[in-house]
Amino acid sequence: MDVNEILEGEELTGRQAALIFFGFLLLIVIAGLFLIVFSDFFRGLI
DSSP states (O other): OOHHHHHHOTTOOHHHHHHHHHHHHHHHHHHHHHHHHTHHHHHHHO
C-alpha cells in the first residue's frame, strides 16, 4: 500500500484508522513526557 493511498483514506479500514490515530496519540504523549522529564536539562542549556 502506497503512502498516498493511506493518507487519502479511501481503502482504510476502521482498524487501520484506529491504529494510525492511537499511534500518533502515543507519539504525542511520549514527546510530552520527554519534554517534562528533560525540562530541567533544557533550562540549563539556555
